[in-house]
Amino acid sequence: MANLFIIAAPSGCGKTSLVKALLESLSNLSVSVSHTTRKPRKAEIDGENYHFVSKERFGEMISNNDFVEHAEVFGNLYGTARSNIKEKLDANIDIILEIDWQGARQVRENMPDSISIFILPPSKNVLLQRLTDRAQDDDETISERMKNSESEMSHYDEFEYLVINDQFDSALNDLKAIIQDCSNNKKNIEFSLENQISRHRYLFKELI
16 A cells, blocks of 8 residues: 655755655655645746646635645745645555645644654754755844754654654665555654654754
């Protein structure tokens, strides 16, 4: 039976890069393509990067209960269509949903069989360094991102599995182990919430 995997992480934790590498290294795995009301950016392709729709159409989909989660971000609407997920699962294809903790909460309410994974940095200092190394934001923006990330990290205990992204390849292998075990109808004990809290108790004291 195919699974829906929710993967969430604070900004700077490498979620997008890890998911991209997962898709390249595992077969029978797909990523959910969200609907949005924002305009396409240069080189973005409708149906590949996002499903670009009007606000009116998005409103109709909300009214029809077509989304397993939706939210407004900086004035634009984003949502995950139930039909997109069902199509993949019915074809026995595992699907990944990249999302924040709030969206993850909505998805779990609508699809309680989903499997949720949260990615954490090895320390606050490492996270700050990663945000700084991007060289995309000024100091004020980086400070705001850090505050938001710290707030997001406090919701780690809502997830079934935790992965610490200290070294990229190691974190990727951890994610692959979780997905492969779940695909074989086995629970991965090593990276379960309870086990990770026990193994990294000093980290959690510093992070949360």
